[in-house]
Amino acid sequence: MRFKVFSALAALTIAAGLLVPSGAAAETGSVIRPVRQCAALVGDYPIPGTAAHVTAAKVVPAANGEPEYCEVLGKVDREVGFQLKLPVSTYSGRYLQYGCGGTCGMIFPTAFPACGGSHGGDMAVAATDDGHVGDGLGGEWGATDQAARDDWFFRAPHVVSLAAKRLLETYYGAPPKHSYFDGCSTGGREGLLLAQRYPTDFDGIIAAAPVNYLSPLTVSSTWLARANQDESGGSVLTSAKLPVLHQAVLAACDPLDGLADGQLEDPRACRFDPVSVQCAEGTDGPECLTGAQVETARKIYDGPADAQGRRLYPGGLSRGSELAWDGWIVPVPGAGGAFIEQLANAQLKHLGYPIGTPHSSVAEFEFTVAELNRLTPEGVRGNAMSLDLDRFRRAGGKLILWHGWSDNGVPPAATLDYYQRLSDRAGQRQVRDWARLFMVPSMYHCAGGEGLTSLNPFRELVGWVEQGKAPDRLVAEGRDAQNNLLRTRPVYPYPVRAKYDGTGSIDDASNFGPDRPQSPPRDAVQWAGSYLHRLPGPVAP
Numbered sequence: 179m180r181f182k183v184f185s186a187l188a189a190l191t192i193a194a195g196l197l198v199p200s201g202a203a204a205e206t207g208s209v210i211r212p213v214r215q216c217a218a219l220v221g222d223y224p225i226p227g228t229a230a231h232v233t234a235a236k237v238v239p240a241a242n243g244e245p246e247y248c249e250v251l252g253k254v255d256r257e258v259g260f261q262l263k264l265p266v267s268t269y270s271g272r273y274l275q276y277g278c279g280g281t282c283g284m285i286f287p288t289a290f291p292a293c294g295g296s297h298g299g300d301m302a303v304a305a306t307d308d309g310h311v312g313d314g315l316g317g318e319w320g321a322t323d324q325a326a327r328d329d330w331f332f333r334a335p336h337v338v339s340l341a342a343k344r345l346l347e348t349y350y351g352a353p354p355k356h357s358y359f360d361g362c363s364t365g366g367r368e369g370l371l372l373a374q375r376y377p378t379d380f381d382g383i384i385a386a387a388p389v390n391y392l393s394p395l396t397v398s399s400t401w402l403a404r405a406n407q408d409e410s411g412g413s414v415l416t417s418a419k420l421p422v423l424h425q426a427v428l429a430a431c432d433p434l435d436g437l438a439d440g441q442l443e444d445p446r447a448c449r450f451d452p453v454s455v456q457c458a459e460g461t462d463g464p465e466c467l468t469g470a471q472v473e474t475a476r477k478i479y480d481g482p483a484d485a486q487g488r489r490l491y492p493g494g495l496s497r498g499s500e501l502a503w504d505g506w507i508v509p510v511p512g513a514g515g516a517f518i519e520q521l522a523n524a525q526l527k528h529l530g531y532p533i534g535t536p537h538s539s540v541a542e543f544e545f546t547v548a549e550l551n552r553l554t555p556e557g558v559r560g561n562a563m564s565l566d567l568d569r570f571r572r573a574g575g576k577l578i579l580w581h582g583w584s585d586n587g588v589p590p591a592a593t594l595d596y597y598q599r600l601s602d603r604a605g606q607r608q609v610r611d612w613a614r615l616f617m618v619p620s621m622y623h624c625a626g627g628e629g630l631t632s633l634n635p636f637r638e639l640v641g642w643v644e645q646g647k648a649p650d651r652l653v654a655e656g657r658d659a660q661n662n663l664l665r666t667r668p669v670y671p672y673p674v675r676a677k678y679d680g681t682g683s684i685d686d687a688s689n690f691g692p693d694r695p696q697s698p699p700r701d702a703v704q705w706a707g708s709y710l711h712r713l714p715g716p717v718a719p
Contacts, residue, residue: 210350219232219235219250227337228254228255230254232250234249234252235249245266250264254341258306258309258333260304260307260341262345265290265300269350271354272301272355274291275303275339275358277359277360277366278305278307280314280364282307283307288303288304288305310330315517315520318528321528321533327560339357356643357381359383360636360639362388363624365385366384366388367389367560368385369388370383370388371560381573381574381575381576383576383639384578385579387623390596391561392557393710394550395491396526398494398589399521399525400522400543400545401481401491404540414471415474417504417508417510418464420504422466422467424498424628426454426455427498427500431450431497440620440629442496442497442620444583445499448497452475456468457469478507481493483545484546488706489706490550490707492592492705493589493595506623526538526542531552563711564714570612571604571612576613577614578638579614579615580635581594581617582617582627584619584620584628590617591701594617594672594699597613598700598702620656621633629667631656631657632654633652633655653687666685668687668691673699674693677693678690
């Protein structure tokens with residue numbers, strides 16, 4: 179299945195990770211009824227350090243599988259917009275807050291999880307625009323406004339959680355029994371940021387494909403965009419050449435994990451060099467890559483480095499991710515250019531450098547350690563790279579990290595680097611008591627892929643928080659464009675991999691078991707931004 183980004187809105191919906199949590203989770207208790215009318219919620223609410231203002235509240239009838247709920251719209255000072263959905267007759271004490279995607283700027287549609295309610299809605303759900311209005315791609319709103327930047331960098335998810343819990347207590351007569359956060363991409367960054375800086379806001383957090391290395395990712399995104407540009411700014415690679423490259427990778431590396439199934443269990447074992455499919459000197463053709471295209475692919479796999487070879491990010495995109503480059507790195511006609519270039523320019527032109535200092539662009543950026551460091555003063559405000567999650571752990575918090583191996587926007591090397599460093603600090607065995615990482619073969623950024631296209635660990639997170647049952651196995655799904663189920667595959671806590679037992683369909687998760695590595699992983703990378711793990715970010719209401 180090919181995955182293209184046809185519009186910014188579609189891309190950001192995927193990036194936000196707003197997949198509908200499914201499956202029955204543990205019951206948290208009997209139904210809790212409202213103690214006041216929905217419309218009576220309109221008004222002002224002081225919360226620690228600021229105030230929330232409900233501007234509208236109305237009852238929405240049950241429809242399309244959703245329960246009857248009270249829809250609350252409002253803002254937290256200054257301009258942090260939020261939507262909160264409060265079930266009228268199915269609520270049982272849980273609260274779920276979703277993250278956003280890209281540079282946010284809108285309230286993404288929220289779904290009620292199916293966790294036992296009569297209409298599949300036993301918890302309240304909320305989302306925020308992170309304090310500004312935009313299309314999720316640009317950053318003009320923060321060019322000269324530090325407060326707006328800080329809302330997006332770190333403040334908005336926290337103050338919305340405070341406002342939502344205050345409104346839950348007002349509407350139902352009691353605060354939520356358990357609170358959860360679920361986000362991918364920027365939402366994944368928000369999840370880690372909340373665990374690090376606001377460790378008592380949520381009992382359980384899902385942080386998927388997190389952009390927690392925010393300022394270094396700007397360098398990575400700029401590198402990926404520039405790697406595919408010729409001297410005139412045109413695209414070196416074309417959509418038509420991506421299947422050629424991808425099939426060559428599979429031919430060389432698919433069998434390495436012991437099963438030829440169209441996906442790479444761990445792409446790092448693949449040493450494929452695209453020169454093997456290079457056209458004859460001075461020629462071009464539909465079944466080969468030009469010399470320039472070979473060099474572009476190599477740069478994309480390698481990731482950013484300076485002239486001396488020093489890494490400016492933990493790694494590049496994985497082998498096996500080639501089809502996902504379409505739309506993200508290789509522009510789709512009529513879509514406004516490559517998606518990753520638009521996101522990189524939003525940072526470089528408007529958000530990445532301190533206000534009043536010289537900014538840059540994809541076209542102008544210099545790949546040097548000095549330029550990486552010049553992004554640090556603002557970067558530490560939005561990065562979520564701290565390894566100190568002790569307060570989150572002591573509060574009983576549970577964290578599920580997951581990332582697609584074929585992510586086309588956030589190279590998975592950074593998540594592996596972070597989890598290794600977190601494990602080294604907390605202890606390889608001890609960290610599994612409260613934080614686990616799941617790596618999904620062939621999955622793109624938050625969703626989509628050639629084999630596996632979705633993972634939803636929400637039910638397992640609820641079971642971990644409320645019943646103490648740590649997730650030892652998740653099941654990823656692969657679906658086609660018509661939503662037909664084509665494959666299921668278990669995903670085990672990293673570094674355990676799925677191994678075929680030799681019988682039955684390779685598209686059935688029941689025919690796989692865990693394969694534990696003989697030695698522990700060593701995924702921490704020595705790169706120019708390693709010092710960022712030691713820099714604390716701001717904590718403010």
